Amino acid sequence: MDIQVYIALSLTLFTIGIVGVLVRRNAIIIFMCVELMLNAVNLLLVAFSKMHAASSAVKALPTYASDAQIFVFFIMVVAAAEVSVGLAIIVMMYRNIHSVDVNFLNRLKN
Amino acid sequence: MNNIFQIVWLIPILPLIGFVINGLGRNFLSKTVTGFIGSSMVLGSFVLSLLVFVQVKGGIVADLHYFNFIYLQDLLTIGVDFKIDQLSSLFLLIITGVGFLIHVYSTAYMHDEEGKDFAKYFAYLNLFIFSMLLLVMGGNYLIMFIGWEGVGLCSYLLIGYWYKNSAFTDAAKKAFIMNRIGDVGFLLALFWLIAKIGNVQYNEVFSVVSLSKLSSFDITGITLLMFVGATGKSAQIPLYTWLPDAMAGPTPVSALIHAATMVTAGIYMIARSNALFSLAHQTQAIITIVGLATALLAASIALKQNDIKKILAYSTVSQLGFMFLALGTGNYVAAVFHVLTHAFFKALMFLGSGSVIHAMGGEQDIRKMGGLHKHMKITSITFFIGCLAISGIPGFSGFFSKDEILAGAFNHGVVFYSIALFTALLTAFYMFRLYIITFTGKFRGSHDQEHHLHESPSAMTLPLIVLAILSIIGGYIGIPEVLGGHHELASFLSPVVRSKELTLSHSTELLLMGLSTLLVLISIFFAWVTFKNYQSAGESKGLARILENKWYVDELYEAIVTNPLKKIAFFFNNIIEKKGIDGMVNGVGKAVNYGSRQLRWIQSGQVGAYVLLMVIGMLLLFIIQLFL
Numbered sequence A: 001m002d003i004q005v006y007i008a009l010s011l012t013l014f015t016i017g018i019v020g021v022l023v024r025r026n027a028i029i030i031f032m033c034v035e036l037m038l039n040a041v042n043l044l045l046v047a048f049s050k051m052h053a054a055s056s057a058v059k060a061l062p063t064y065a066s067d068a069q070i071f072v073f074f075i076m077v078v079a080a081a082e083v084s085v086g087l088a089i090i091v092m093m094y095r096n097i098h099s100v101d102v103n104f105l106n107r108l109k110n
Numbered sequence B: 001m002n003n004i005f006q007i008v009w010l011i012p013i014l015p016l017i018g019f020v021i022n023g024l025g026r027n028f029l030s031k032t033v034t035g036f037i038g039s040s041m042v043l044g045s046f047v048l049s050l051l052v053f054v055q056v057k058g059g060i061v062a063d064l065h066y067f068n069f070i071y072l073q074d075l076l077t078i079g080v081d082f083k084i085d086q087l088s089s090l091f092l093l094i095i096t097g098v099g100f101l102i103h104v105y106s107t108a109y110m111h112d113e114e115g116k117d118f119a120k121y122f123a124y125l126n127l128f129i130f131s132m133l134l135l136v137m138g139g140n141y142l143i144m145f146i147g148w149e150g151v152g153l154c155s156y157l158l159i160g161y162w163y164k165n166s167a168f169t170d171a172a173k174k175a176f177i178m179n180r181i182g183d184v185g186f187l188l189a190l191f192w193l194i195a196k197i198g199n200v201q202y203n204e205v206f207s208v209v210s211l212s213k214l215s216s217f218d219i220t221g222i223t224l225l226m227f228v229g230a231t232g233k234s235a236q237i238p239l240y241t242w243l244p245d246a247m248a249g250p251t252p253v254s255a256l257i258h259a260a261t262m263v264t265a266g267i268y269m270i271a272r273s274n275a276l277f278s279l280a281h282q283t284q285a286i287i288t289i290v291g292l293a294t295a296l297l298a299a300s301i302a303l304k305q306n307d308i309k310k311i312l313a314y315s316t317v318s319q320l321g322f323m324f325l326a327l328g329t330g331n332y333v334a335a336v337f338h339v340l341t342h343a344f345f346k347a348l349m350f351l352g353s354g355s356v357i358h359a360m361g362g363e364q365d366i367r368k369m370g371g372l373h374k375h376m377k378i379t380s381i382t383f384f385i386g387c388l389a390i391s392g393i394p395g396f397s398g399f400f401s402k403d404e405i406l407a408g409a410f411n412h413g414v415v416f417y418s419i420a421l422f423t424a425l426l427t428a429f430y431m432f433r434l435y436i437i438t439f440t441g442k443f444r445g446s447h448d449q450e451h452h453l454h455e456s457p458s459a460m461t462l463p464l465i466v467l468a469i470l471s472i473i474g475g476y477i478g479i480p481e482v483l484g485g486h487h488e489l490a491s492f493l494s495p496v497v498r499s500k501e502l503t504l505s506h507s508t509e510l511l512l513m514g515l516s517t518l519l520v521l522i523s524i525f526f527a528w529v530t531f532k533n534y535q536s537a538g539e540s541k542g543l544a545r546i547l548e549n550k551w552y553v554d555e556l557y558e559a560i561v562t563n564p565l566k567k568i569a570f571f572f573n574n575i576i577e578k579k580g581i582d583g584m585v586n587g588v589g590k591a592v593n594y595g596s597r598q599l600r601w602i603q604s605g606q607v608g609a610y611v612l613l614m615v616i617g618m619l620l621l622f623i624i625q626l627f628l
Helices: A005-024 A029-055 A062-097 B010-024 B033-055 B086-109 B117-139 B141-159 B165-198 B206-215 B216-232 B242-248 B251-260 B262-272 B281-302 B308-326 B332-359 B377-391 B397-412 B414-439 B445-452 B458-478 B489-491 B506-531 B542-548 B549-601 B607-627
Strands: B062-072 B076-084
Touching: A005 A029, A005 B549, A005 B607, A029 B033, A029 B251, A029 B489, B010 B033, B010 B542, B033 B086, B033 B117, B062 B141, B076 B086, B076 B141, B086 B251, B086 B332, B086 B458, B086 B489, B117 B141, B117 B251, B117 B262, B141 B165, B141 B242, B141 B251, B141 B262, B141 B445, B165 B242, B165 B549, B216 B262, B216 B281, B216 B542, B242 B251, B242 B308, B251 B262, B251 B308, B262 B308, B262 B332, B281 B308, B281 B549, B308 B332, B308 B377, B308 B397, B308 B414, B332 B377, B332 B397, B332 B458, B332 B489, B377 B397, B377 B414, B377 B458, B397 B414, B397 B458, B397 B506, B445 B549, B458 B489, B506 B607, B542 B549
Parallel strands: none
Antiparallel strands: B062 B076
């Protein structure tokens, strides 16, 4: 498939993520949107990796083609760790203010 | 002590000791003690000066070096040096002699002052004598400059002695500032000398080697700057206006500082530097013209003044103009001679006027006096002698010195001579106007004042008598050859001061003397006719009014110097300082304050808003990256 399709999909996912972060107040949804942005980037990385592997210039260096895909695995691992921390924070937040609405988290103001 | 020069340093130190004792002990010492200390210290200096003079008269002169004042290896060495020669020993005698008489006089004149102020007065007076002695004894220009500044300071302190009167302190400030203007000139001349010769010691500067290092431009520049200094200290155009105002001080101060000693500092400096000035013909021409103009201007102002001390002050300015005329025409001996005789008769007249003011209970306006001769005979007679001396009546000291100056002026050009002679006639006229209005006729003051009239105590009249005698005989040390004398002063000073040989024949000289004497007598007669029935002056008109207002010189200075300066100061204060610099500093603060208050709204506490800003920032970065 054409690389533009992947870029368009990735851009769409990323934009959905950004808009979600901007407009939603529920911490869990914001969190999910952040993950969406992360994965949009992951998708782009894999797509570009595949594209470069197909091109002739990189064929001389076989490992070069798989670098970005390994990189994506690392990102997924780190993201999983981050999810556990992020969800723990949201749980603590709920325990403290009995809500997951981020607009209540404005006590540092003033 | 076979060699007086070993203790010559005591001459200035004694008055300094007097200053320290009186200054520190002003709260404990009684008036008698302070007066005694003040006078005796100067007397001690006078005795030493006499001994020094006898030595110098015997032909022994000395250059003394005590220690290095400024020492820069290979570059510049300025020591505390004293130079005792004919010129300085003569000035020492004038300063300490007249100074001592004035100290004695002051003990009586100031006896109404409180003990503390009395001691302060004597402390300042002693400090003044110290500075003046330093000025004339200094063996290099720097020591002279220290004394030069010292007399300026003391003059400020003494003019403003009655510091509670703001007009008096203004006069003191005026004197100080005017002097400072001149001092800058002197200081620049010193720097110039150091730059070119690398030394300021007289012997070095006046040596042939040093003089050959100076181009004619250097010499003209240095002498002109020195002359600027002299115009400040010796009250010449354009800086003379401080001297008449300086009459705010106590009368003995006027006698000491503004007649006998301080104002002669400029004359001394130029006479001392005659080796330089003789080479600078342009400067000499300027000095001649300035001196002559000052003499004439001040004499014309004195014609219409009514304050007894102001008349004497303008007379001093005028006589100083005469001395500068003599200096400008290269007639240094005549200038020094006139300094000497003028010190006697002007101190006499100032002290006499002090005696009159004392008797009148502080009144200085001659229109309210009159007929004082019957009440105070000694003052009147001695004052009369002073008038005769300053007018140049033959036989009195002023005649010889003034005649020498006039002869020098004639030698220089008939125009100079006629103006100088005219000024001399004015001098005789205003002096006798003063005498006739004050001492003859009827008393015009209030009844209380008339009742209060009395002759002053002997501490005041004795100095008057001594000075009167000196005013008569002081001239006999300089009898010109034409009258059968040898001019002892000229031969005494000849090792130091080169005097110009006059090319006049004896018959011309005699003729000039006769002419001036005759005209002066006519002038006096004219004054007598005009003022013998003096009642009160009406409203003056025309020229008289201009003279009464001193040619509006003060107003002119006010308009062209003071007011623009005030405007500039106002501008800098209100526009540059308050609006510009203050505005800038305050503006920075205000901008930060305002800006941060606006930026506060950004920190809303809403997470969404932060993210939005972050996204906007990122988008901006993208745009910059992609399109710029």
